[in-house]
Each structure stands twice: as structure tokens, then as C-alpha cells.
Amino acid sequence: MTRQKIEIKKIDNISARQVTFSKRRRGLFKKAHELSTLCDAEIALMVFSNTGKLFDYSSSSMQQVIQRHNLHSQELGLSEHPSIELQLELSNQTMLSKELAEKTRELRQLKGEELQEMTIKDLQKLEKLLVGGITRVSQAKEDRVLKDISSLKRKEVQLMEENWRLKQAQHLTPENGHSSECITIVCSSLADIPQDYDTSDTSLKLGLPFPD
């Protein structure tokens, strides 16, 4: 329940931000559509999530609205000066390069590589960021591992039941003893779930010799 009015500033909590994004985005698109219908307006709406995903809406066609917009904003779309587009691209590229340089630096710092001109305070912030990251990554790994283990255990139970049924069947037609033995061996090896999964590679164990 919306127990309090929220302040309009970036939501820190990642999952809360994601939930709010998808809810409010839907609301926004609905309102845009309603406005275009009620008031016979031509509307284009583009939304990029902070993960870079694109969502867009247009009451007619996106290109059409963009071109109409270009007409309004100082005839930029008419290429009176053929170099205007080029200039735009160039400035855009400059910006991209800057962003790229910034991200690269940030990455190097997170990897502990470019720390000489940081203050003690900066280093503390970096440390906190890394601790947060490692906490989440470890948790994710843990979750994944536990999931894999329980799925393996389920398979083990299935195979043991299958095995038992096959054995029962062989008691009725006892002329073939080889395959029974073979299956028994394979199933017992499956029971060896690694307990030291933190250092071993559990994912390699997932390729079972049996199809689902």
C-alpha cells in the first residue's frame, strides 16, 4: 500500500526501481494513448530504461512524428546545411567517447588498477561498492548452486525409481543382466553431490549421460 508519498529522485534500491519503472512506464503509455485518443493529438513517446532497453509508443508512426518534430525544431531535418547532421553526429560521438572513457576508468578502479589519485574517502567509497557487489554476486552464485543441487537431487530420485522398476522387470524376464548393473553404477555416482561446490565446478556435473 502506498503508505507515504514518495520523493521524486532516483530510487536507490535496484529491484524497487525496476518494479516502479515497469509500473509507471505502463501508466505513462496508457496516459499517452488516452490523450491522443481523447484530444485527437499526434504523440510519440520514447523511453530508454537505465539498462538501455527501448520502449516506444506512437499514435501514428514514429518516423512520421519525428519528422514532423524536426520541421518544428528549426528545420533541422531539411539538411539546408548538409553538414548539420554530420556536426550532430560528431558532437554525439564526442559525448559517447567521454562516457566511454569515464566507464573505462570506473571499471579499472573497481578492479583496483588506477588508484593513485584517489583520496582516502574515495577509496572507502570504492571499497563499499565492491563489498556490495561481492555480496550480491556471492548470493546469486549460492542461489544458483542450491537450485542446481536440488534439481540434481530430483533427477537422482527419478533415476532410482526408474532403476528399481527396471530391476523389477528383470526379475520377470531374467535373461539380460548387463544393463541393470550398468544403470546401478551410474545412479550411485549421481549421489555424489559435491559438498565443496565453492571451489569445484558444479556446472560441469550437469551434463548427465541421460536425456530428460
Add this chain to the structure above:
Amino acid sequence: MTRQKIEIKKIDNISARQVTFSKRRRGLFKKAHELSTLCDAEIALMVFSNTGKLFDYSSSSMQQVIQRHNLHSQELGLSEHPSIELQLELSNQTMLSKELAEKTRELRQLKGEELQEMTIKDLQKLEKLLVGGITRVSQAKEDRVLKDISSLKRKEVQLMEENWRLKQAQHLTPENGHSSECITIVCSSLADIPQDYDTSDTSLKLGLPFPD
């Protein structure tokens, strides 16, 4: 008062339509702005009234968002005959954008934010990277702190020597007792190097009341 829920279809009454347009348009723009702020999204919104008037909003720059949108929808042909230079810049930009997206993703993963489609092996690699980073960052911080401390200690020794010389000088001309006392107090406070530098801000202690 909104005495009845309205149906979403074109409003026939012209003045009612105009009123609704200006109210809902403002609401829509507000919502767009809130979404961009709350969720760190890049948004462009263009609205043409049925009288042809343009209203637009962009969280950054309209041109930038339109270009980003063009990149996504792969319709790069804004003009009929893009020049060779423009084509070059565009491909260059595409490359830059890809790199940027890649770095952004990597950063997010280091911060533990986008882990859903990583394998256990990937997660382990990430963990190692983070551990390496945190080791180096902590070491750098430690080094910095120790350097600050030893520099402070050197200063302390210098000041104590100076202090001692001043005292000696005063024994030769004993008519002024105040300044001696004052300097003694300051020097004893310098001896209090913080042992809990991990949580206190050592750098603040560097601004000594004495010039070098």
C-alpha cells in the same frame, strides 16, 4: 468533480477537448519527468495538438534521444543521401555505442546488478575479480593512511624540536611566558594520531595550523 468515468474516445465538444488536452498534457509531461527521475530513464515525448501546436519534453536532449532511438530501430537513413563522412561517423558511433553498452553491462555486473543470465562459472570469475579489486583497493587505502600517519609523525618530531629550541631561547630571555605554554599544548595534541583511521577521516587532520 469527476462525476462519471469517461469513455476513451475523441471528445466532440471542442472547448471541453481543449481543456482536457491542456490538463492531461501537463499530467503526462509530469509523469514522464517523474519516470525519468525515479528510474534513471532517458525519455523523449512529442505531442502535437489537433491544432498543430507542438509540445515536447526530453529528459536529456531531444536530438540525442531521437538518435538513440534511430540506432535501436536500425533506420539510420535520416537523410536521402547521407554523405560518406556521415556514414563513417555513424558506423563509428555504432561501434562506440556497442562498446559503451558492454562496459555499462560489465560495470553493473561488478556492482552485482545484472546477474540473472550468468552461469555459476561466470559468477565465480566475477567473484574473483571483485576479490582482487577489493584487495588492491584496501591495500591502496592502507598505504595511503600509513603514509599520512608517518608524514604526521615527522611533522610532530620537527615541531617538538622547534618547540624545544624555543623553550631554550626563552630561558635566555624569560620575560614572556605565554607563547611557550601555547605551543606545548598544540604539540601534545599532534601526538594523538587516530588509531581507528578506518572509520575516521584522517585526511582532515592534515591541515595543520603551521606552515611547512
Add this chain to the structure above:
DNA sequence: GGAGCTATGTATAAAAT
């Protein structure tokens, strides 16, 4: 990561100004 719930905040239809 989505779907549904509910209490509360916000937007707005209609009327007044």
C-alpha cells in the same frame, strides 16, 4: 520478474470563478 492486492496519493471531470 510478473501478477494481484489494498491503502493511500495523485490526476482530473465538471463546475465555479
Add this chain to the structure above:
DNA sequence: TATTTTATACATAGCTC
């Protein structure tokens, strides 16, 4: 026609599943 008011419809924060 724009703004303000007010009663009501709608959106959504926080929560559960």
C-alpha cells in the same frame, strides 16, 4: 479561454505469492 475547486476516478508503493 485559463485557473481554481472539489468530488471522484485512477495510479501506484509496498507487500504477498
